[in-house]
Amino acid sequence: MNARDAVERLYGRQVTGVRHWGGSIFLVSSGNETVVAKQGVGPGATTAEAAGLRWLGESGDVSVPRVHAHDDEWLIMQYVPPTSPTAEAAETFGRNLARLHLRGAEGFGSPPPGGPVDAWMGVAPMRNETCPDWPSFYAQHRILPYLRECADQKLFSADEVEVFEKLCGRLKEVAEPEPPARLHGDAWSGNVHWARDGVWLIDPAAHGGHREGDLAMLQLFGTSQLSHILGGYAEGAQDEGAPLAAGWQDRVPVHQLFPLLMHAAVFGGGYARQALMAARAAPR
Known part of the structure; x- marks a missing residue:
């Protein structure tokens, strides 16, 4: 058809x-x-x-x-017809995104109501399975499956694979504990759609996760008006009584690991190098 x-x-x-x-x-x-x-x-x-x-x-x-x-x-x-980005629309979007995240989710890794466990992010399969905490979910269903695919393709050496595995083992020390957030899941610049009445989000890979994940995705591929989005987000989160935890920018590489590993598994090359750099940049 x-x-x-x-x-x-x-x-x-x-x-x-x-x-x-x-x-x-x-x-x-x-x-x-x-x-x-x-x-x-x-x-x-x-x-x-x-x-x-x-x-x-x-x-x-x-x-x-x-x-x-x-x-x-x-x-x-x-x-929705597109238009050009503006600082005002970006700040409003940031505040609104903070509120959306705080609507919450059933659990870490939970799919949207009516959504399948086996979902997709772009052209890559992605499993949404509820886990007891974010570190367990992120390691089991976001890092390790794509790490194995990359290793099978010889994109990483055994020592490099160990860098990721060791990080998975200490995610509980790295991550800031928070309740599950309602995530878009693939909030890169191409899915931030600028329209006449403000910013729309398209092409979700929605699930329950850590709100720092969407913020990390916004920073990965150069979103327009990023500083205004993040500024609006910080204001919105503060107004809702849920400010971002100190050091959240230091944890951006950790949250970028999933999309980088997924891209490496699908497209190879430079994404594998970026993923390894992100793993090594994780807070100690």
């Missing part, structure tokens, strides 16, 4: 035009309305993304696209 057929069958609208929008994403016109039709990258991908969008959007803290319909292959969503 193609994008045209998906929109007509799932959304029940007659399609008047289809435009490719990159990867497996299409802009589909139906009269005066334009929707996004996104083809899933693998089993459970559309269900996971739909559940994540609904979970992140239910409080209204941060804008996310409305889910119109989905099946096992296609996700039909609201289209």
Whole structure:
């Protein structure tokens, strides 16, 4: 089934035009309305993304696209026209993101309600399985699976693998204890969508995790207006009575390990070197 057929069958609208929008994403016109039709990258991908969008959007803290319909292959969503970033929008987004995180989650690693345990982050599989604490979840389901894939590809030597394994063994000493936060999970710059009415979040890999994880992702690939986002976040967290713990910036490399290892496992090369540098930069 193609994008045209998906929109007509799932959304029940007659399609008047289809435009490719990159990867497996299409802009589909139906009269005066334009929707996004996104083809899933693998089993459970559309269900996971739909559940994540609904979970992140239910409080209204941060804008996310409305889910119109989905099946096992296609996700039909609201289209939000893009615009240029502004400092004002960035600061407001930061404050709103702080509130969203504090909405909480069932547990560390928990999927959104209705979301599958076996989900996706981009084109990589990602397991959302509830664990008793964040260090256990992060080691078992975010670091070690991708470390093994990288080791199988000979991206790391035995000594380098040991660097990651030793860090996993002391995550409880490194991490700042917090209750599980409601995370977007893949908040890199490409998923921070600047629109006329403010910042929207798209393409989630939503789960219950540590709120420093989303902040680390924002810093990984050069998000626009980053200082204003982080400043707004700090203000919002303070206003909610839950300021970030001292030294959170020192822990950024720890939270960037997962996306770096995932990228290394999928794309190899420089991401493996970045992941090793991040592991070695973890607080002692």
